[in-house]
Each structure stands twice: as structure tokens, then as C-alpha cells.
Amino acid sequence: FSQSQGWLILAEAMLGHGNRAFEYFRETSPACMNEHAEIRVLEPYAHSQFTESVESPFEGRANVHWLTGTASTVMVGCVEGICGVRPEADGIVINPSIPSAWNGFTMDKVFRGKKLHIRVENPKHVESGVAECRLGGVKLDGIKIPETMLAEENDIVVVMG
Known part of the structure; x- marks a missing residue:
């Protein structure tokens, strides 16, 4: 489940851990996963609700994009957390x-x-x-x-x- 990613970014930023907050952002940013586009089967600019795990025959595939709150929680994590506004x-x-x-x-x-x-x-x-x-x-x-x-x-x- 991906919606918690934004809250993790926000929490690290609130603790003053800017390096870690940005690391988590990059790890979950769709634009940073373009080399896995054929696995993720997702637009390179969209967040998904969840990504299938190693237990799935479709490991790494992203699901339920455009119908998730992940983008909004990540935006809050970035704007209010990393940027601090x-x-x-x-x-x-x-x-x-x-x-x-x-x-x-x-x-x-x-x-x-x-x-x-x-x-x-x-x-x-x-x-x-x-x-x-x-x-x-x-x-x-x-x-x-x-x-x-x-x-x-x-x-x-x-x-x-």
C-alpha cells in the first residue's frame, strides 16, 4: 500500500532528517523508476496505490493508478515536509x-x-x-x-x- 509513503517523507522531514526524507521521496518517485517501466506497467509520472511484492508472479507491477491518494500524501510530504512550507x-x-x-x-x-x-x-x-x-x-x-x-x-x- 503506497499512501503511507508521503507520511513517511513528512515524518522524517519533521524530525529534521532532510537527507532521509528526500531519499524516501526518490525511492518512491515514479520518475525515478523509469528503468523499470516494462515491469511497473505504469505511466512514468503517476503514483500507484500499491506495488506487487516478491510473492506475486507479477513482482514490481504497480496497480490502481489514478485512483489513489498516494500522489496527494506525497505532495504534502514534499511541500510541507521537505520544502517546509x-x-x-x-x-x-x-x-x-x-x-x-x-x-x-x-x-x-x-x-x-x-x-x-x-x-x-x-x-x-x-x-x-x-x-x-x-x-x-x-x-x-x-x-x-x-x-x-x-x-x-x-x-x-x-x-x-
């Missing part, structure tokens, strides 16, 4: 947990009608931890940006460390 009732939290080899990443997101241009920098090559968060060049206290501070378009810089 999580909505809350009164604002948005940005607390990434990424592979330590990454220099950072950029992400554009619409949050409650407001455009967010997010740039995460990882100069110390850590897996998790935020040293600084800036909104429009202004340093914030903590990793939560109150919704009341957001303009129609926002430049956000998060420095890990």
Missing part, C-alpha cells in the same frame, strides 16, 4: 528539511490569494534549522509569517543554519 490558521510557516548537499531552492506559491516568492539558502549545508527568515528584506522573529504581514506579492528569504 506549511499553512497555519493565522499565517504560514517555512521550516525546510532538505538534503544537506543542496545549496537551497526556490519556490513560488499562492497562499490565500497572496503570491509568495520563496528562496531558501543553505550556506552551511545543513539538513534542517532556520537561522533567519526575511519578508521583503525585513528580518522576522522565528519561522512563522503572520497572514496580516503579507502583501499581494511577497519576497521571502529563508537562510538555513
